[in-house]
Amino acid sequence: MNVKVxxxxxxxxxxxxxxSCAPATAAPPQHGQQGGLGxxxxxxxxxxxxxxxxxxxxxxxxxxxxxxxxxxxxxxSVQVGDCTPGPGEYTSMRLWKAVDQGNGYVLLQxxxxxxxxxxxxxxxxxxxxIVQVGDCTxxxxxxxLTSMRLWDDDAxxxxxxxxxxxxxxxxxxxxxxxxxxxxxxxxxxQQATLGNSYPSLRTYLQEVSDGALDLTGDMLTGxxxxxxxxxxxxxxxRNSARTAALAHGVDPDTYDYLFVDISRxxxxxxxxxxxxxxxxxxxNGVGYKTWMWTHEFGHNLGFSxxxxxxxxxxTGNVTQxxxxxxxxxxDDPTDTMGGGGMHLYPVDYRQFAGWIPDSQVLKVTSxxxxxxGVLGGNGTQEYRVARGDGSYLSLEYRRATPPYxxxxxxxxxxxxxxxxxxxSGSTVHNRLVDAAPATSTTDDAPLTAGRxxxxxxxxxxxxxxxxxxxxADLRIAVDGTTPPSC
Numbered sequence: 001m002n003v004k005v006x007x008x009x010x011x012x013x014x015x016x017x018x019x020s021c022a023p024a025t026a027a028p029p030q031h032g033q034q035g036g037l038g039x040x041x042x043x044x045x046x047x048x049x050x051x052x053x054x055x056x057x058x059x060x061x062x063x064x065x066x067x068x069x070x071x072x073x074x075x076x077s078v079q080v081g082d083c084t085p086g087p088g089e090y091t092s093m094r095l096w097k098a099v100d101q102g103n104g105y106v107l108l109q110x111x112x113x114x115x116x117x118x119x120x121x122x123x124x125x126x127x128x129x130i131v132q133v134g135d136c137t138x139x140x141x142x143x144x145l146t147s148m149r150l151w152d153d154d155a156x157x158x159x160x161x162x163x164x165x166x167x168x169x170x171x172x173x174x175x176x177x178x179x180x181x182x183x184x185x186x187x188x189x190q191q192a193t194l195g196n197s198y199p200s201l202r203t204y205l206q207e208v209s210d211g212a213l214d215l216t217g218d219m220l221t222g223x224x225x226x227x228x229x230x231x232x233x234x235x236x237x238r239n240s241a242r243t244a245a246l247a248h249g250v251d252p253d254t255y256d257y258l259f260v261d262i263s264r265x266x267x268x269x270x271x272x273x274x275x276x277x278x279x280x281x282x283x284n285g286v287g288y289k290t291w292m293w294t295h296e297f298g299h300n301l302g303f304s305x306x307x308x309x310x311x312x313x314x315t316g317n318v319t320q321x322x323x324x325x326x327x328x329x330x331d332d333p334t335d336t337m338g339g340g341g342m343h344l345y346p347v348d349y350r351q352f353a354g355w356i357p358d359s360q361v362l363k364v365t366s367x368x369x370x371x372x373g374v375l376g377g378n379g380t381q382e383y384r385v386a387r388g389d390g391s392y393l394s395l396e397y398r399r400a401t402p403p404y405x406x407x408x409x410x411x412x413x414x415x416x417x418x419x420x421x422x423x424s425g426s427t428v429h430n431r432l433v434d435a436a437p438a439t440s441t442t443d444d445a446p447l448t449a450g451r452x453x454x455x456x457x458x459x460x461x462x463x464x465x466x467x468x469x470x471x472a473d474l475r476i477a478v479d480g481t482t483p484p485s486c
Contacts, residue, residue, distance in 0.1 A: 164354030261287030306338030416446025
C-alpha cells in the first residue's frame with residue numbers, strides 16, 4: 001500500500017497537508033503486558049483504526065477551513081469539513097484507508113461506513129462529476145464499472161506508512177516507590193534502560209536501528225510517591241511521578257520520554273504499560289528487565305501486540321493460507337511484541353520507525369525470481385505482496401546477530417523466510433504465519449527451502465528455493481496460487 005505520513009491525493013483533492021492519526025479517544029491508547037504476552041489495558045481506539053488516516057486538503061488548510069474528507073450518517077455524500085467530530089458525529093467519518101489492489105490502483109475505504117455495514121469505497125459515477133461512497137464492487141449494470149472505485153496509486157506519495165523516530169532522544173527515568181515499600185535497586189533500572197552495555201534498551205535500539213536512534217537521558221532515584229493506592233490508576237501514577245520530578249527541579253516536559261518504575265502493585269494487572277504511539281512507560285516493579293522496556297518502547301513506536309496464524313492446511317510441500325487457518329495470540333519467537341523476548345524488532349517495524357529506507361522494502365507486482373537479503377544487511381530487506389484487504393504479506397530473512405538475536409546456526413528461525421501478514425497505518429500489527437503447521441510449535445514457523453506458501457487472499461504464492469549466509473532465493477507468483485518452481 002503506497003501511503004505515507006504526508007499524502008498527496010492530486011487526482012482527488014489536490015495536494016494534501018500532513019495528516020493526523022489521533023484515535024477517537026482524547027487520551028492516547030495504552031497497552032499492557034503481563035507474563036511476556038501482554039493484555040490490552042484499555043479499549044484501544046488506535047488499534048481499531050489500524051490502517052486508517054485523515055485525508056486533509058491543502059487549499060482548505062491554507063484558507064483556515066476544515067480540511068478533512070468525510071462521510072455522513074444516512075447519506076452517500078462525501079464532503080470536506082472539520083477534522084474534529086461535532087455533536088452526534090464520529091471520528092471514523094473522517095478516517096480513510098487505501099487498500100492496494102496490486103495493479104497500480106487502490107480502493108479508498110471509509111471506516112465509519114464499514115463499521116455501519118455500508119458500502120465503504122469512494123467512487124465516481126457515470127455522466128457526473130460527483131464522488132460518493134458506495135459498494136466496493138460493481139453491481140452488474142452497464143453504467144456501473146469496477147474502475148469507478150479505483151484510484152491511481154501514483155496519486156499518493158511514494159513509500160510505505162512511516163512514523164520516523166530517529167536521532168538522539170532523551171528519556172527521564174524515575175525509580176520510585178510507595179511510602180510503605182523498600183526502594184528498588186536504581187542501578188539495575190538504569191542499566192536496563194540507559195545502560196551502555198548489554199542488555200539495555202539503549203544498546204538494543206542502537207543495534208536494531210543500525211545507529212539511527214540513540215536514547216540517552218537522566219535518572220531520578222529514591223522518589224517517594226506517597227501512600228500506596230488501593231487501585232491502579234495509571235494516569236494518577238504518572239501525575240504523581242511528574243509532580244515528584246518537578247519538586248526535585250526536573251521538568252519531564254523537557255524530555256522526549258518519561259519512564260517510571262513503581263514498587264510492585266498487585267492491583268495493576270500488567271508488567272509494563274505504555275502509550276501507543278506515545279512517550280511514556282510505566283513499569284510495575286520490573287524495571288530491571290530489559291525485555292519489558294523493549295516491548296513497551298515498541299508500543300511507544302506504534303507497534304501493536306502481534307498474533308499468529310496457525311493450523312493452516314498443508315498438502316505435500318505447500319501450506320495454504322485461507323479461511324481454514326486459526327488465529328492465536330503471541331507465539332512469534334522473533335517478535336518482541338508477541339513472545340520474542342529481547343530479539344530484534346522485525347523488518348516492518350524497522351521500516352515504520354524510519355530505520356530502513358523504502359528502497360530496501362520492495363513491492364512485488366509481477367511473478368519472477370527474487371533475492372531477499374539478510375535483515376540488517378545491504379540488500380533487499382523485505383518483499384511485500386498486497387493482499388487486497390489492506391494488509392500485505394511481509395517476507396523477512398534473518399541470521400544470528402548476537403547478542404540480541406542470539407540464535408544458534410541450526411535454528412529454523414534463521415534458516416528460512418519468516419512470513420507475516422502486516423497491517424500498517426497509524427500503527428503496525430504483525431501476524432506471523434506458521435508455514436510449518438505439522439508441528440505444534442512456532443519455533444519452526446519460517447518457510448524453508450523447497451516449501452511453498454500459497455495465500456488465497458493475496459492470490460499469490462511464494463517458494464523458497466535456497467537460503468545461505470547471503471540471503472534467500474525466492475520464486476514469487478502473483479495472480480495465481482500455483483506454486484512457482486525453482
